[in-house]
Amino acid sequence: MSRILVIAEHDGSTLNASIAKTVACAAQIENAEIDVLVLADTAAPIATEAASLASVSRVLTIENAANAHSLAALLAPQIVAAAQNYTHVFGPSTTFGKDLMPRVAALLGVNQISDIMSVAGSHEFKRPIYAGNVVVTLNAPADVIVVATVRTASYKAVETGNSAPIESITVDADLPTHTRFLEAQAGSSDRPDLQTAASVVAGGRALGSVENFDLIYALADKLGAGVGATRAAVDAGYVANELQVGQTGKIIAPDLYIAIGISGAIQHVTGIKDAGTIVAINKDEEAPIFEVADIGLAGDLFTIVPELTEALG
Amino acid sequence: MDKILVGLKRVVDYNVRVRVKSDGSGVETDGVKMSINPFDEIALEEALRIKESGGANEVVVVSVGTSEAQQQLRTGLAMGADRAILIATDDAPDVLSCARALHEIVNREDPGLVIVGKQAIDDDNSQTGQMLAALWGRPQATCASKIELDGDKAIVTREVDIGIEKIEVDLPAVVTADLRLNEPRYVKLPDIMKAKKKPLDEIAFAELGVDPGPQIAHSSYEPPSERAKGVMVDDVQGLVTALKDKGLL
Ligand SMILES: Cc1cc2nc3c(=O)[nH]c(=O)nc-3n(C[C@@H](O)[C@H](O)[C@H](O)COP(=O)(O)OP(=O)(O)OC[C@H]3O[C@@H](n4cnc5c(N)ncnc54)[C@H](O)[C@@H]3O)c2cc1C
Ligand SMILES: Cc1cc2nc3c(=O)[nH]c(=O)nc-3n(C[C@H](O)[C@H](O)[C@H](O)COP(=O)(O)OP(=O)(O)OC[C@H]3O[C@@H](n4cnc5c(N)ncnc54)[C@H](O)[C@@H]3O)c2cc1C
Numbered sequence: 401m402s403r404i405l406v407i408a409e410h411d412g413s414t415l416n417a418s419i420a421k422t423v424a425c426a427a428q429i430e431n432a433e434i435d436v437l438v439l440a441d442t443a444a445p446i447a448t449e450a451a452s453l454a455s456v457s458r459v460l461t462i463e464n465a466a467n468a469h470s471l472a473a474l475l476a477p478q479i480v481a482a483a484q485n486y487t488h489v490f491g492p493s494t495t496f497g498k499d500l501m502p503r504v505a506a507l508l509g510v511n512q513i514s515d516i517m518s519v520a521g522s523h524e525f526k527r528p529i530y531a532g533n534v535v536v537t538l539n540a541p542a543d544v545i546v547v548a549t550v551r552t553a554s555y556k557a558v559e560t561g562n563s564a565p566i567e568s569i570t571v572d573a574d575l576p577t578h579t580r581f582l583e584a585q586a587g588s589s590d591r592p593d594l595q596t597a598a599s600v601v602a603g604g605r606a607l608g609s610v611e612n613f614d615l616i617y618a619l620a621d622k623l624g625a626g627v628g629a630t631r632a633a634v635d636a637g638y639v640a641n642e643l644q645v646g647q648t649g650k651i652i653a654p655d656l657y658i659a660i661g662i663s664g665a666i667q668h669v670t671g672i673k674d675a676g677t678i679v680a681i682n683k684d685e686e687a688p689i690f691e692v693a694d695i696g697l698a699g700d701l702f703t704i705v706p707e708l709t710e711a712l713g
Numbered sequence: 714m715d716k717i718l719v720g721l722k723r724v725v726d727y728n729v730r731v732r733v734k735s736d737g738s739g740v741e742t743d744g745v746k747m748s749i750n751p752f753d754e755i756a757l758e759e760a761l762r763i764k765e766s767g768g769a770n771e772v773v774v775v776s777v778g779t780s781e782a783q784q785q786l787r788t789g790l791a792m793g794a795d796r797a798i799l800i801a802t803d804d805a806p807d808v809l810s811c812a813r814a815l816h817e818i819v820n821r822e823d824p825g826l827v828i829v830g831k832q833a834i835d836d837d838n839s840q841t842g843q844m845l846a847a848l849w850g851r852p853q854a855t856c857a858s859k860i861e862l863d864g865d866k867a868i869v870t871r872e873v874d875i876g877i878e879k880i881e882v883d884l885p886a887v888v889t890a891d892l893r894l895n896e897p898r899y900v901k902l903p904d905i906m907k908a909k910k911k912p913l914d915e916i917a918f919a920e921l922g923v924d925p926g927p928q929i930a931h932s933s934y935e936p937p938s939e940r941a942k943g944v945m946v947d948d949v950q951g952l953v954t955a956l957k958d959k960g961l962l
Contacts, residue, residue, distance in 0.1 A: 411875070471880065472843065473852055495873040499855045502808075502840035506847035511809045511929050514838045528937065529836050530731045534740055535937050539930040578886075579852040582868065582879040595874070599961075631892065641858070641872045641893065648832065648892060650874070656961050666730060673937065677959055679952065694943040695955045707949045712962070 402432040402522045404488040405460075407479060407504075408450055409496040410440060412468060415449040417596045418492035418550075420557035425550040426490050427455040427558060428519035435460055436564075437482055439475050441468035443568070451564040459566045469581035470496055476503040481571035483508070486545065487522070493549040493651070494595075505547035513538055513548040527551070531647040532670035552595070553653040553674045587640045589627075591617075594643060597626030599656040600675075602645060605632035606661025606683075606701060613638050615705045616660060622712045628652070630668050646671035661701045664689025681705065714825025714862075714884065716771045717760040720815060720842075721789050722750040723782040724835040733934045740934060749785045752830025754792070756890040758897040759860060760828050761793040768862050769825065771795045775818055777811050779803055783913060790908035791900045797911070802918035808836075809926050812844035817921045819849055824885060826867070831856050831889040842889040852882035856891040 404426045409416035419436070426434045435458045436450040443461035450459045460482065466474050479500075483489050489504060491497035493515045505512035518526040523540040525548065540546045594600060601623065603616040613633075620627045628645040629638065645652060647667040653674035660681045662668060669692055672678060680693035683700050690696045697704060725731055726746040734741050749757075760772045774789040775798040776782040786797035800814050819827060832839040839855075846853035854860075854869035858877070861868040862884075871878045872891050946952050956962045 472855075473846070476847065495856060495871075498839045499843065499853070502838075502843035503847040503853065505840070506809060506812060506844035509809075510927055511807050512838075512840055512844075513929065514840065524932075530725070530740065531834065531837070532937055533731055534733055535935050536931050537933045537935075539932050541927040541929070544927045576850075576852075578883040579854075580881045582881055584873075584875065584879075585877040587876040635893065640876060642874060642876045647834070647837065656956075667727070673940070677956075677961060678940075678943075679956070690943070690945070692940055692943075694940070694959075695952060696943060696945045697948070697952050698945065699948075704949060708952065711949055711953050 402429050402488055403486045404429065404432050404434045404490060405483055405486040406434060406436045407489065407491040407497070407500065408436050408438045408446060409470070409492055409494060410438065410446045412441065413445050415446050416492070416494065416496070417557065417593070418494050418552045419450065420453055421552040421555040422490055422492045422550045423453050423455055424555040424558045425516055425519060426488070429488070429522050433457045437462070437479065439464070439467040439478055441465050447566045451566050452560040452562050454558040454560065454562050456562055456564045459564055461566065461568045462571060463568065466575050470500070471579050471581060472500040472503045473579040474575045475500055476507055477573040477575065478571050479504050480507045481573045482569065483545065488546040488548065491549050493551050497549045501547055501549050508545055508547060510544050510547055513540060513546065515551040516548050517551045517554040528670070531666045532673055533666065551651060553651045587642045591620060592624065592626040594626045594628055594645070595650055595652055597654055599623050599625035600628050600652060600654045601625045601658045601660065602628035602630070602662060603633055603638070603660050604630040604662035605636060607633060607638055610638050615701070619658070619705055619709045622709050626654070630662050659689050659693070660705060662689055663687050664692060714769050716773060716822060716824040717763060717769045718819065718822055718824040718827045719753065719757045719760050719772060719774045719789070719794065720829035721753045721757065721774045721776045721785050722830070722833045723747050723776060723778050723785045724750045724833055727751055727834055733936050737933045737935055747781070747784070749788055750830050750833045752832060752890050754897040755892065755894050756828040756830050757789055757792055757794060758895045759890060762895065763862065773798065773822060773824070775800065775815065777802065777806060777814050777918065786913055787908050788900060790911040790913070791904040792898060795911065797913040799913065799915045800918050800921065801915050806918065807928060808838055808840045809844060810923050812841050812848055813923045814918060814921050815841070815845050816848040817923065819845070826885060827887045829887065829889055831891050842887045846887040849887070852886040854880055854882055854886060855889040857888050858891050858893045860888060860894070
């Protein structure tokens with residue numbers, strides 16, 4: 401039997417949507433008992449959410465004022481102490497999980513598997529490399545703990561409705577004081593979150609300015625969609641960094657992705673490969689984005705996008 | 714501080730679309746253009762700027778790899794690094810071994826700051842910096858878009874999923890560079906000539922006494938599944954109809 405510990409990502413009060421997908425990946429392992437570990441200042445609301453996830457056996461909480469902000473250097477030794485009787489420790493492949501899990505793995509003296517996209521057995525996994533151009537099958541040794549992050553775009557969230565027991569635990573771990581949280585600035589937006597939105601409208605360098613990006617927002621609002629962007633658009637300062645989609649930004653899997661004025665570089669496309677339907681609007685008929693698009697429309701975005709927004713009435 | 718250590722990995726250039734070998738045993742890298750991992754150029758640029766503004770005396774670049782990685786180290790020297798170390802191996806050591814080897818170099822060199830890339834664009838692991846920080850028992854600040862040094866501390870701005878986070882770390886620490894930390898300089902021809910005279914030391918990986926630890930086997934490689942061929946529509950009306958047909962409107 402596999403005993404899997406999933407590390408909960410949260411913002412201090414609510415569970416991150418990536419965790420229901422991380423649990424879904426863990427649940428692909430046969431005969432698995434899945435526990436979720438919540439490290440927080442006040443764990444109750446987060447733990448209650450985690451306990452509602454299908455496939456979860458138990459929720460464990462470690463409450464400590466030092467856990468108010470997710471600092472890898474402080475969380476890792478606590479996770480190592482809590483993970484002693486587990487065969488696997490999983491986290492989401494978000495900036496939280498990517499920061500934390502390798503630190504946990506190194507303290508446990510094992511390698512980490514990044515971005516699990518499919519499970520072939522309790523110790524056999526597939527993951528993408530080279531910006532998603534290659535998929536490699538990995539076999540982890542069976543006699544040591546498996547530490548991994550889960551490519552959440554590859555999984556659908558598990559159902560809710562469960563009420564797994566919640567237990568508070570204590571661990572014996574030395575917490576360093578060398579790392580201190582100062583502040584967080586969340587992008588302010590009433591739009592759906594890029595990582596969970598059913599539809600996403602994204603703009604590239606072709607938008608040309610902050611003001612022109614309003615075309616993207618207007619269309620997104622008509623569709624109730626989230627907004628994304630290419631690295632070029634972020635680097636140019638048209639939008640904030642958290643909107644970047646791709647190899648080094650967010651990997652997303654909305655039902656509908658509309659790419660506007662985006663060329664389709666591999667580093668961008670790897671972030672949308674699992675989207676249900678990809679629409680591309682680009683004035684260059686030869687643009688590589690049309691190779692991955694389900695529906696393509698060649699033309700000038702500055703006439704097409706307002707027309708489309710209008711047509712959606 | 715005295716010294717900044719920067720990790721440089723030799724990788725397939727980001728413009729190359731790699732192919733899986735026909736027998737699925739690996740990735741075709743023969744004759745393919747190789748470069749410094751783009752994030753490592755950014756890491757090095759940051760170290761050079763810190764040195765140039767008086768924040769450090771020396772910048773040392775280090776690579777774990779085959780003797781061919783000397784090319785990337787030379788480029789790093791041409792960019793402005795003072796010294797290079799090649800940890801030579803013909804194998805592809807896993808991340809933990811790589812981090813353990815870097816830790817051994819850190820113990821020998823005693824840097825005030827280590828900067829590596831946030832991820833290598835070949836394996837896309839995003840692990841080395843965090844593992845090194847864990848082994849070293851020092852702070853980590855990943856995905857940095859700004860580093861402000863303040864005596865024996867640094868304030869690092871990080872690009873995270875929700876936006877921006879700022880943390881303060883005591884030095885020495887490990888920082889991993891994100892895309893918007895800076896724009897790396899171009900190497901000029903005279904610098905390439907000068908770099909030939911700068912020291913490049915080679916240490917055999919085996920000499921470092923790294924415990925290889927439990928290995929993860931890479932058993933097979935395959936291309937990703939392709940998306941089905943799409944359709945082109947002529948105008949906005951055609952697009953709206955196509956979306957309606959798919960039940961998306
Ligand atoms: C085709 C192929 C086959 C492989 N086969 C195996 C295998 O069979 N078994 C196995 O365990 N591993 C294998 N590896 C992986 C291994 O060689 C990794 O490249 C290495 O451990 C570092 O991981 P990463 O490049 O993903 O680093 P990341 O953690 O993504 O890199 C982050 C940063 O760390 C620094 N860094 C990383 N590597 C180095 C380095 N070598 N020198 C200096 N700095 C560095 C850089 O600054 C980099 O930006 C293979 C890799 C490839 C490309
Ligand atoms: C290490 C590394 C990591 C990277 N990571 C990422 C990543 O995570 N995400 C990412 O997106 N990129 C990433 N990139 C960058 C990537 O390689 C491309 O440079 C980038 O995606 C290009 O953005 P773009 O499509 O907006 O711009 P461009 O490539 O300049 O494309 C603009 C497109 O707009 C079209 N266009 C112009 N005017 C109009 C008009 N009026 N109407 C309609 N169409 C028009 C043009 O035909 C063109 O196709 C990375 C690069 C590197 C080296």
